Amino acid sequence: MSDKSKNGIDRRNFMIASLATVGASAALAAAADAADAQDTAAPASRPGSGTVYTGDTIEGKKVVSALDVNDLEPGKKHLLYFQGVEMPTGQYWYVSVTVAKGAKPGKRGVLTSGVHGDEMSSIHTVQTVMNQLDPAQMSGTVMAVTDVARPAIEGMQRRWPNQGRGIDLIDMNREWPGNENGLTAPSRHAGLLFNRLLRPNADFAIDFHTGTTGFEVTAFNIGGLDVPEVKAMVELYPVGQIFDNHVYPGVLHNAFMDVGIPSFTPEIGAARVLDLEMISLFVEGTMNVLKHHGIVAGPMGRTGKDVNVFVGNSAFPILATQGGIVEHLVKLNDKVEPGQRVAIQRNSFGEVVAEYTSGVAGEITGQRSDAMSEPGNPLAFILFHKVAPEEGQSYPE
Known part of the structure; x- marks a missing residue:
């Protein structure tokens, strides 16, 4: 559910304006330097390629601060934690990463959910797809991240509770591709995930969502049908509607699109609940997409043509x-x-x-x-x- 701020002020601009009102010209310069650092200093500190293990384990699962799925053993599933941004306590927010690495080479797909913390059906959809995959029979790789905005999920609320000047609730699906040196924790978290986990491992990407608390949606996909690779994927879902629109900047699937990675957003019913009937439609469609890319074998399931999908822009x-x-x-x-x-x-x-x-x-x-x-x-x-x-x-x- 779209819920842009009523006054339309971008959070970064609001932060910079607030700093200015307290006479912090030096702070403005520092903020500008931090923004510039995303393009200058960051590549030197960011691994150019390869997986970086922190040496930590959580519940027996290794922690990485950068991931290259090419480094993982083929024919297996790998369960990892990715080290995200720091909490106010100095500890880290970790996100769960599941990688199904096929026995044979092929396309790399990325499935994400949990960008909003109240969207349970999207998480269950990705988990169900991953549970159906047999890496020994796959060609290529599927990586899933199911709890992108971990602090929002902890409270089952839409927005990230950012600890700035008191609590500020930030919609993480307006922050992508993020900035590792940004002015808020969600911006930095998005930058870390996008630069070191998501973008390097994606030939295509699907970012799953639901409606927000208090607002229910039907089963539909959002994507720009003028992009042939996107059109081919969204039409493989047996859901009733397609929203043919690129929508606005800052959403995760557009961050992928901006760097040449075909991507779109499925929307799966109401927030805070598991709609198992609707979830099954998106599992079927996602498996169709993986078959379309040659990652898994087998006949196609139902598609949009079978349900007379309605397309609007x-x-x-x-x-x-x-x-x-x-x-x-x-x-x-x-x-x-x-x-x-x-x-x-x-x-x-x-x-x-x-x-x-x-x-x-x-x-x-x-x-x-x-x-x-x-x-x-x-x-x-x-x-x-x-x-x-x-x-x-x-x-x-």
Whole structure:
């Protein structure tokens, strides 16, 4: 679920502006130097290639600060921890890494989940795919990272609780590709993961998500269909909708795309729960993708053609204008027409204070699942086709 800050201020700009207000011109210079260091000093301190073991183990699993899957023994599954950014205590946030290294060479796929901490079905989807893989029968490698934003997952909340000037909740899926010398821990964590774990081991990548707490989405994929490699993958899922849009910068799949790695985002229902029926659709589609790339053998499962997938390139938001209890008049995946009522809202007396209608012809792709709403909350998103779609559009992720 898209939840950009209402005032639209980028966190980095806000931090720099705040520093300036306390007369910290030196701090501004230091921040600029830190940003420059990403392009200058960082390559010298970052391993150019190869796996770096820290010498630590956690629950019997080795810890790495950089990974090259080519270094791992073929025909086996490898369970590792990757050392991320430091906590305020000076300890590290670790992320779980599972690598299925095929007996034969081939393409390298990266599956990620847990970029938002309240998205359980995305984690279970990746785990289920990895459990189905037999490295002895594979050609190539599949690497999975299921708990990218570990501190957010610990609280089962969407955002990373950053310890800056008091608690600041940062959406990590607006931070990619990150900056190893950035101004926040999530930015540095993203930079470490992207530079030392994800990007070096990916020929293609899939970043799994769900709706956010309080907002449920249907089963759909987000990706730019104008990129042939992406189109070929997203169409292999037996899900009802495809959002053909590159959306906005800062999301993980766009960080991959920016460096030439085909990538997209599946969206798997509601937050904080396991939707096993919906998960099975994305497991089937992901296995199709691995077959498409020759990593695993076997016949294709169902695809978008088998379920008459609906493709749209824009998401029409319906925002609450009043406070009160929301009653939806349509369901996820329902087709709607312009002017059709999709929701009503009542106050504490039970009086109808607002009626909401669709402004487009399309399909319901997301709905508010929290029964109460205040003004400005998204109540629904409608997937539709627009002749000239907007770039950087919000979406129900």
